[in-house]
Amino acid sequence: MICVDGWRADGYRWRNNGCHTFNSGILATHFLLITGPKKHGKYSTTSDFTRSVYCHPNIPSRKFIRYCGDDTAVTQFPHGNSKWKAKLTTLYVCTNPDLFDEIRKKNGASSTIFRKLLTEGPKDLIRHLVDAPCDIEQVGNIKKNQRRSDRFCHDAFYNIIDLKAEVKEFITYYRLFPNVVVFGCNDALLTKLRAILGRKDLPNQMLTVDTTFKLGDFYCTVLIFVETDLKKNPSS
Incomplete structure (x- = not known):
């Protein structure tokens, strides 16, 4: 079997079992099949099914891969290094x-x-x-x-300017001095709010400023309004 790239991911899980170089300069790397998760810091392995990878020094981007043994020895098991419970119970394939x-x-x-x-x-x-x-x-x-x-840098101020250039229809205003202020809103939603505020035939609009919460390097405050255009007035 010949692979150009990505030869390490073949659906099986392997542990390196050493390597050696032939007189021709070809490097051979040998792998044992991993059959279960780590116990006491070590994987359980078997030599019933093995993999050897050969690489020529003049063609490092190409590999010759040889599988030997009985592939029925292969067993799949969950990822052993995840902190999420779901991944500890789901079979893992690289x-x-x-x-x-x-x-x-x-x-x-x-x-x-x-x-x-x-x-x-x-x-x-x-x-x-x-x-x-x-x-x-x-x-x-x-x-x-x-x-x-x-990104050119990971500075929060620079990223605001960069984001405004990319998403022009959301960030409509920003100020960096004396205090950082960023105003973002969907254009269509803002137009709708302005239309509702100018309607005398609709119920009074009560704007609500929700609790400020931290979003990355900034504190975010949300303005909430009620869509009253299609809402019937409550009976008196």
Whole structure:
């Protein structure tokens, strides 16, 4: 079997069992199959099914992979290092790292990217588990981390200016001195509020300022209004 990239993710879980170099310069790395979660800091392994990876020094980007033994020895088990209870009870299969690069290059909503990659994935079940994203959350996290790393800096003030340039229809006003003030609102929602406030045939509008809560480096206050245009007046 020959792989270009992402050879580490093949649907199985392995522990390195040493390596050696042939006279020709080819490096061979050997792996034992992991058959269960860590106990006392060590994985349980077996040599009934093994993997060897061969790499030529002149072609480091290509690998020759050899599997030996009985693949019925393979057992799937949950991720052992997660702090979330759900992941400690769900079978874990490592995703192909090549898929991460593909997700980073795609534009659009996380749900759209997820559905597209899911339908384009291999028909073979094992390869589909490896070469397709686990869920929408995984796609969203990859895109979020990419945006974070692509930022010119992580200064909160700079990011406000950067965000206003990207999302012009939401952040309508900001001030950095003497106090930081940022006003954000959906344009259509703001237009609706102004229309309601100017209507004498509607009930009085009571605006509510909700409790301020911390959002990242800032404190956020929410203004709430009631849509009274389609609401009947209560009977007296």
